[in-house]
Each structure stands twice: as structure tokens, then as C-alpha cells.
Amino acid sequence: MPEDEVRIGVFVCECGLNIAGSVDCEAVRDYAERLPGVALAVRNRYTCSDPGQEEIKKAIVEHHLNRVVVASCTPRLHEPTFRKCISDVGLNPYLLEMANIREQCSWVHLHDREAATAKAKDIVKIAVARARLLEPQVEMEVPVTKAALVIGGGVAGIQAALDLADAGHQVYLVEKEPSIGGKMAQLNKTFPTMDCSI
Amino acid sequence: MMDVGRHPRIKLLAYSEVEEVSGYVGNFKVKVRKKARYVDEEECTACGDCVEVCPVIRPDEYQMGLSSRRAIYIPFPQGVPSSYIINIEECLGVQPIACGKCAEKCDKGCIDFDMKDQIVELEVGTIIVAVGMEVYDPTPLDEYGYTRFENVITTLEFERLIDSGGPLEGHFARPTDGKMLKRIGFIQCVGSRAERRGNPYCSNICCMNTVKDSLLLRDHYPEIDITVFYLDMRAFGKGFEDLYKRSKDAGVRYVRGLPGEVKEDPQTRNLLVTVENTTACRLEEHELDMLVLSVGLEPREDSKTIQQLLSLSRTTDGFFLESHPKLKPVDTSTRGVFLAGCAEGPKDIKESVTQASAAAARAQIILNQDKIPIEAITPIIDYDLCNFCGRCARVCPYGAIVDVDPKRKVPPRVIEAACAGCGTCSAECPVGAITQRHFGDEQIFAQLEAMLGERPEEKIVVFACHWCSYAGGDMAGVSRLQYPPSARVIRTMCSGRTGERFILRAFTLGAPIVLVSGCHFADCHYINANRWTQRRVERLWDRLERASIRPERLQLEWISAAEGQKFARTMRELEEMRKKVTPEEIEYTKQVLAEKV
Numbered sequence: 001m002p003e004d005e006v007r008i009g010v011f012v013c014e015c016g017l018n019i020a021g022s023v024d025c026e027a028v029r030d031y032a033e034r035l036p037g038v039a040l041a042v043r044n045r046y047t048c049s050d051p052g053q054e055e056i057k058k059a060i061v062e063h064h065l066n067r068v069v070v071a072s073c074t075p076r077l078h079e080p081t082f083r084k085c086i087s088d089v090g091l092n093p094y095l096l097e098m099a100n101i102r103e104q105c106s107w108v109h110l111h112d113r114e115a116a117t118a119k120a121k122d123i124v125k126i127a128v129a130r131a132r133l134l135e136p137q138v139e140m141e142v143p144v145t146k147a148a149l150v151i152g153g154g155v156a157g158i159q160a161a162l163d164l165a166d167a168g169h170q171v172y173l174v175e176k177e178p179s180i181g182g183k184m185a186q187l188n189k190t191f192p193t194m195d196c197s198i
Numbered sequence: 199m200m201d202v203g204r205h206p207r208i209k210l211l212a213y214s215e216v217e218e219v220s221g222y223v224g225n226f227k228v229k230v231r232k233k234a235r236y237v238d239e240e241e242c243t244a245c246g247d248c249v250e251v252c253p254v255i256r257p258d259e260y261q262m263g264l265s266s267r268r269a270i271y272i273p274f275p276q277g278v279p280s281s282y283i284i285n286i287e288e289c290l291g292v293q294p295i296a297c298g299k300c301a302e303k304c305d306k307g308c309i310d311f312d313m314k315d316q317i318v319e320l321e322v323g324t325i326i327v328a329v330g331m332e333v334y335d336p337t338p339l340d341e342y343g344y345t346r347f348e349n350v351i352t353t354l355e356f357e358r359l360i361d362s363g364g365p366l367e368g369h370f371a372r373p374t375d376g377k378m379l380k381r382i383g384f385i386q387c388v389g390s391r392a393e394r395r396g397n398p399y400c401s402n403i404c405c406m407n408t409v410k411d412s413l414l415l416r417d418h419y420p421e422i423d424i425t426v427f428y429l430d431m432r433a434f435g436k437g438f439e440d441l442y443k444r445s446k447d448a449g450v451r452y453v454r455g456l457p458g459e460v461k462e463d464p465q466t467r468n469l470l471v472t473v474e475n476t477t478a479c480r481l482e483e484h485e486l487d488m489l490v491l492s493v494g495l496e497p498r499e500d501s502k503t504i505q506q507l508l509s510l511s512r513t514t515d516g517f518f519l520e521s522h523p524k525l526k527p528v529d530t531s532t533r534g535v536f537l538a539g540c541a542e543g544p545k546d547i548k549e550s551v552t553q554a555s556a557a558a559a560r561a562q563i564i565l566n567q568d569k570i571p572i573e574a575i576t577p578i579i580d581y582d583l584c585n586f587c588g589r590c591a592r593v594c595p596y597g598a599i600v601d602v603d604p605k606r607k608v609p610p611r612v613i614e615a616a617c618a619g620c621g622t623c624s625a626e627c628p629v630g631a632i633t634q635r636h637f638g639d640e641q642i643f644a645q646l647e648a649m650l651g652e653r654p655e656e657k658i659v660v661f662a663c664h665w666c667s668y669a670g671g672d673m674a675g676v677s678r679l680q681y682p683p684s685a686r687v688i689r690t691m692c693s694g695r696t697g698e699r700f701i702l703r704a705f706t707l708g709a710p711i712v713l714v715s716g717c718h719f720a721d722c723h724y725i726n727a728n729r730w731t732q733r734r735v736e737r738l739w740d741r742l743e744r745a746s747i748r749p750e751r752l753q754l755e756w757i758s759a760a761e762g763q764k765f766a767r768t769m770r771e772l773e774e775m776r777k778k779v780t781p782e783e784i785e786y787t788k789q790v791l792a793e794k795v
């Protein structure tokens with residue numbers, strides 16, 4: 001197998017019935033399998049679950065995958081999950097692409113299975129096209145200033161500041177008014193304990 | 199509160215406001231204006247000698263204006279920092295002829311009329327936003343007579359009246375005659391759960407607050423008759439149902455139905471409340487000595503300032519938006535910034551405290567690391583193509599591109615740590631010399647080609663930014679809003695990344711409609727990168743028009759992360775537009791652009 005051959009694994013998630021309810025996931029998997037660059041296409045019940053992630057890891061190793069496409073929910077939810085999953089077996093995390101067939105497909109076309117399935121295929125095709133050109137990236141690291149700013153000195157700000165300070169961090173608490181306390185300072189007794197507020 | 203004042207690792211900056219924030223997670227630089235108090239905070243012992251001599255009398259805000267204070271005052275006795283302050287706008291004046299009495303009286307010499315605002319510069323790794331809320335002002339609800347009848351008060355005023363530290367020193371009485379009362383009523387949901395005036399949401403705390411008030415009254419004044427007018431009583435928290443039951447068992451009358459009108463008997467100053475009791479199905483009239491409006495909570499009016507300083511988003515209600523309603527309830531869209539308390543939505547003290555501890559724990563994940571990784575989405579410059587024009591440096595919202603000089607032909611250099619990865623520089627480079635890592639030109643072209651390879655005329659190309667419009671698309675899904683299946687979305691971090699090249703390529707490949715979408719101006723996660731998006735789209739509209747291509751086929755829409763409705767509506771509208779684009783038009787566009795591009 002040549003070094004630079006693209007070998008993409010596509011993992012189509014049913015998300016229980018969240019996706020499978022309005023998208024024919026087997027049809028999507030079958031379609032994905034025949035896209036250029038795809039070495040393997042698998043259907044899972046819950047790809048983000050531990051068994052689902054294990055399956056991805058195993059497939060990367062067994063099928064020498066060098067790109068992964070997960071067709072499931074929005075990358076805003078599980079991109080970090082799957083990036084970590086693939087890097088656990090040595091694949092650069094930037095070699096992952098997600099195809100959002102839940103929030104932007106199955107959930108918004110609940111009553112047209114045919115159209116939803118066709119769209120899901122298209123979304124996967126677009127993701128695979130992008131995945132073919134993904135490149136490994138090296139992340140830069142930046143130092144962390146060991147101090148926190150809390151804006152607002154009501155009961156929430158006070159608690160956050162105390163927790164952070166008790167844990168050993170320097171805290172700056174900025175309060176707009178001449179005194180901290182917020183609304184709670186104006187209360188006489190408070191529910192549910194019926195005790196005094198300050 | 200006292201603990202904060204005493205803690206060796208907490209520096210309290212009271213009477214202060216954040217004015218500027220720059221930097222990024224782990225490395226924020228913050229400028230705070232510490233306003234002049236005119237009393238030395240460290241030296242003042244809060245003896246109060248100064249107050250006695252001050253001739254200026256003003257309503258006391260802490261007591262909701264129910265009693266008065268002087269121009270030099272302490273907000274409330276337990277205030278932290280424990281120091282007096284002069285309201286300089288109310289103060290008669292510095293000069294001894296004008297006044298200056300307090301300064302004369304203060305033996306310690308803490309009063310300094312020349313004190314100036316200070317700018318304090320801080321460096322921090324994380325930020326917690328806990329700016330809280332405001333209490334609804336019932337003035338617009340005229341039918342309850344809040345502004346017309348003195349014996350109609352709000353629950354916050356009630357708190358002050360019944361408090362032993364309040365204006366009546368705990369001797370509860372009604373405002374008009376200072377007499378003990380026999381009958382009191384509470385109206386629930388004032389300013390909340392209303393479609394027309396006030397806010398549509400439930401304010402969360404007002405039911406239990408009234409239950410609490412009813413029990414306090416019962417304990418201290420068992421002879422008072424208490425009636426509560428409500429829509430639903432929401433006693434959902436731990437121990438809440440028990441309190442509600444205690445209140446009912448103690449004889450508090452709960453009447454289901456909100457009064458339509460409140461009148462005052464001008465002689466007795468008693469209040470006449472008409473209400474449709476929906477449980478008993480009858481119209482009732484209640485005569486009361488005092489009426490308390492159970493007001494709800496609102497986002498602070500000045501939320502916008504903090505929102506802009508930290509590039510946050512807000513929900514349509516106006517409260518700050520969390521990263522994810524279930525899984526990331528205290529994170530925000532800006533990495534390293536967290537939410538706590540009512541800033542995020544109406545809640546009680548326990549929930550505020552719980553959320554604050556959660557935010558502190560999340561913040562510590564960052565603070566406990568020596569280094570944190572930054573996403574590899576910075577620009578790469580091809581120095582063979584670059585002509586040193588300097589446009590990239592000009593458009594970068596973060597000043598992350600430096601050195602470039604067209605006259606002396608010095609090439610640009612990227613400061614990676616300062617770059618936030620918006621991709622605007624790549625989109626604006628006139629010669630295509632910059633591309634963004636992980637969102638490369640070739641990758642986006644490949645997406646367009648895959649998308650428009652078959653039946654392009656059926657598809658709508660949507661460029662959406664990660665933080666707002668793509669998230670708005672997700673929100674439409676979470677809310678199960680249905681829209682036509684024609685849209686295909688390309689996600690970039692910022693709409694600023696959507697270069698002319700991408701849009702023109704989409705049209706060349708036969709796209710009937712292209713949408714560029716991003717955050718509303720104030721919400722842009724890259725300061726103002728979307729201003730460049732707008733200029734670019736406007737430029738393209740001109741260009742399309744000149745080429746006799748209908749500019750309406752390129753749409754620009756600002757959709758926030760909370761606007762699932764707007765996303766779905768936009769998709770429906772675009773679908774209507776798409777149907778009107780003729781095959782001839784598409785063919786013509788392809789030809790014209792193929793010649794030009």
C-alpha cells in the first residue's frame with residue numbers, strides 16, 4: 001500500500017432513532033463505501049458511545065485508515081470527542097471530518113425520508129471530498145496566566161471568586177457598585193431555608 | 199461577603215468597570231476603571247461621623263427609595279468594602295465655602311476631593327461573567343396602579359419594608375398611613391410569562407419568593423389575611439413543595455387567576471381588586487389594604503457592553519448564551535470565559551451558587567495547566583505569491599500580521615499566538631497568497647465541487663460561521679423546525695473567511711443561490727471581522743450587477759446561535775428564490791464568470 005494513499009473510514013451513526021428515524025442509514029453507508037478514497041464504511045447505533053469509539057479505533061488500526069469521517073451530529077458537540085478518539089490510536093486529530101446529518105438533516109426533515117436520505121448522502125459526499133484533502137496539523141501551545149477575573153460581585157460572583165481563591169488562584173473581583181452583594185444583599189430572609197441573606 | 203474582603207488571594211475592585219479586554223484564553227489583558235470614591239477605602243473605618251454633617255438628602259437606592267441617605271454614605275451597613283463613598287454629583291462642593299463639612303469632620307482625613315479614577319491593568323487566564331440581572335419595573339402595567347397608588351409595591355420593596363434593617367426597622371406597615379394592615383394581596387407573574395408587555399419567560403423565583411413572604415408575614419403578623427393571585431404556582435425545587443404546603447396550611451388563600459384591574463378607594467386608600475377566579479369560575483372582588491406585585495427578573499440593560507468586550511452571544515430573551523444547554527451550561531462561545539448566576543438566566547440563590555462553583559471548576563481546568571494548545575487554524579503565507587500589499591495586516595482584527603511594508607517590500611509575518619483563526623486575511627488577499635490551515639482554499643473548493651457536481655440547480659450553497667449561523671442551524675435542528683432539504687452548508691470559523699473566490703466558484707459550478715451568513719455585528723467572535731464580510735458581499739453585488747447577473751442570487755444574512763427560527767425561515771425563503779432561478783440564467787452565469795475568473 002503506497003504511503004500517500006488516502007484511506008478514509010466513514011462511520012455513519014444512527015443515533016438511536018434520532019438519525020435512523022428519518023434517514024436510511026444503511027443506504028448512506030452503502031453510498032459512502034463507493035465514494036473515491038473510502039476504504040471502509042460502517043454503520044453504528046451510537047458512534048459517540050464507548051463501543052462506537054472502540055470500533056473506530058479498531059478500524060483505524062486494522063484497515064490502515066488515515067482519515068476518518070463521522071456522519072452524525074454537529075461538530076459543535078462531538079468534534080472534540082472524535083478528535084481525541086482518533087488521536088488515541090496515533091492519528092493526527094485534524095484528520096477527522098464530521099458530516100452533520102442530525103441537527104442539519106434528520107431533525108429538520110422529519111417527514112420526508114427520501115429527501116433526508118438523499119441529503120445525508122450528499123453531506124457525506126461533501127465531507128469525504130474535504131477529508132481527502134485534510135492534512136495533519138501541529139498545535140501551538142501558549143502559556144497560562146495563573147489568575148482569574150470575576151465580573152460582578154453578587155452571590156454568584158462571590159462564590160466563584162471564593163472557590164477559585166480557596167483553590168489557590170489569584171482572583172480579581174470587579175464590582176460596578178460601591179459594595180459587593182448584588183440583589184441578595186437587599187433580601188430580608190430567603191427561601192428555602194428562610195434564613196437571613198447576608 | 200466578608201470572606202471576600204479578607205481573602206488574601208482576592209483583590210476586590212469595587213465601584214469599578216471593565217473597559218477593555220484583549221488577548222485570548224490563558225492570556226487575557228484587561229483594563230479596569232476604578233472610579234473615584236472620594237473616601238479612602240483602606241483608611242475609612244465606617245464610623246459614620248461624616249454623615250451627620252452632610253446637608254444633602256437623597257433617596258436611598260438600597261432601601262428602594264423608601265428612606266433617605268446623604269451625599270456621603272455607605273450603600274448598606276454590611277457593605278464590602280466597608281467604606282463610605284461620596285456621590286460627587288450630589289455633593290455640594292469641594293470648596294469650604296460651598297460645603298466640605300464631611301472632610302472637616304473626618305478625624306482620620308480619609309476624604310479626598312481630588313481623588314481621580316484609576317485605570318488598573320490586569321492579566322488573567324480566565325474570566326467568569328457573573329453580572330446578574332435586573333428586577334422588572336412594573337410601571338408599564340398601568341392596570342395594577344403601581345405608579346398611581348402608594349399602597350401597591352413590588353416584592354423587592356416588600357423585602358425592604360419587612361427587614362429589621364429596612365426603613366421601618368422591621369415594623370411592617372402600609373406606606374400611606376404607617377398603620378398595621380389587615381389584608382394583603384400578592385399578584386404573581388408580573389412582567390413574566392407575558393406575550394405583550396414584559397417578558398415571555400418564567401422568572402423562576404417569584405412563586406417561591408411569595409410563598410416565603412407569606413410565611414414570614416404569618417410568623418410575625420398572624421392576624422393579617424393573605425391572598426395570592428396566581429397563574430400556576432411553581433414549586434419545583436428541593437423542599438419547595440413543602441414550603442408551599444406549609445403556606446396553604448397556615449391559611450394563606452391562593453386564588454387562581456390574575457386580576458384584570460386594580461382600583462383605589464380614595465377615602466381609605468384601600469385597593470379594590472377584580473379577578474376572575476378560574477378554579478371557581480366566578481368574578482370576584484377583593485378589598486385589600488396593600489398589594490404586592492411579584493415582579494420577575496430581566497437581563498441587565500448594560501449586558502451589551504460585556505457582550506461586546508468578551509465576544510459573547512445572548513439568547514432572544516437577552517440573557518447570556520451558554521455553549522450548550524445541556525452539556526456545557528457554564529461555558530461560552532469564547533474559550534476561557536464562563537457564566538455564573540442570573541447573567542445566564544433567572545434563577546435562585548442555590549442555583550446561582552451551584553453554577554458559580556461549576557464555573558470556578560471549569561476555569562480551574564485552564565488555570566491548573568502550564569500551557570494550553572491553540573487550534574491549528576492560523577494562516578500560511580506563500581511568499582512566492584505575496585506582493586507585499588499589506589491588505590492582510592490591515593484587515594486582521596487582532597493585529598496578528600506584522601512587518602509588511604509595500605514601499606520597502608517587506609513581507610508580512612504572522613504572530614500565531616495572537617491570531618484567532620478567523621481567516622479574514624486569507625479571504626482578503628488579492629493574489630491568493632494566504633490560506634488558512636485546516637480551512638484551506640483547496641479544501642473548500644473540493645467541498646463546493648462535491649456539492650455541485652450533480653444537480654447543482656437543486657441546491658443552495660450556504661456559507662455559515664461556526665459560532666453563530668452554523669450554531670443557529672443546529673438550533674433549528676434541536677427545535678425540530680422543518681425546512682426544505684435544498685441547503686448544503688460549508689462551515690468556516692468566521693464569515694470573514696468566505697472569500698470572493700469561493701462565492702464565484704459556487705456560481706461557476708452552477709449554484710442558483712449562495713448565502714453568506716455570520717454573526718450579527720455586535721456578536722462577531724472575531725471583534726469586527728464580519729464587517730469585511732459585508733463589504734466583500736457588497737463589492738460582489740456590484741460586480742454581479744455589472745455582469746448582468748441578478749445580485750439577489752447572492753444573499754447575506756446575520757443569524758445568531760439562538761436564532762433557529764430565523765435560520766429555518768431563511769432556508770424557506772431561499773428555497774422560494776431558488777425556484778425562480780431559470781436554467782438559462784444559471785448557464786449564462788457560468789459562461790460569464792468562466793470568462794472572467
Ligand SMILES: Cc1cc2nc3c(=O)[nH]c(=O)nc-3n(C[C@H](O)[C@H](O)[C@H](O)COP(=O)(O)OP(=O)(O)OC[C@H]3O[C@@H](n4cnc5c(N)ncnc54)[C@H](O)[C@@H]3O)c2cc1C
Binds near residue numbers: 151
Ligand atoms: C424580590 C426578590 C426576592 C428573591 N428572593 C429569593 C429567595 O428568597 N431565595 C433565593 O434563593 N433567591 C431569591 N431571589 C433571587 C436571588 O436574588 C438571585 O438568585 C441572586 O441574587 C443571583 O445572584 P447573581 O450574583 O447572579 O446576580 P446579582 O445579585 O444581580 O449580582 C450581580 C452583581 O454584578 C454586578 N454587576 C453587574 N454588571 C456589572 C459589570 N458590568 N461590571 C461589574 N459588576 C457588575 C452588580 O452590581 C451586582 O452586584 C430573589 C430575587 C428577587 C428579585
Ligand code: SF4
Binds near residue numbers: 305306
Ligand atoms: S470618612 Fe472618616 S468620618 Fe467618615 S466614616 Fe470614614 S473614618 Fe469615619
Ligand code: SF4
Binds near residue numbers: 252269284288290
Ligand atoms: S462636601 Fe458633599 S458629601 Fe461632604 S458634607 Fe458637603 S455635601 Fe455632603
Ligand code: SF4
Binds near residue numbers: 631
Ligand atoms: S494581502 Fe496577500 S499579497 Fe498582500 S501582503 Fe498580505 S499576503 Fe502579501
Ligand code: SF4
Binds near residue numbers: 594599616617621624
Ligand atoms: S486568521 Fe484572522 S486573526 Fe489570524 S492573522 Fe488572519 S485575520 Fe488575523
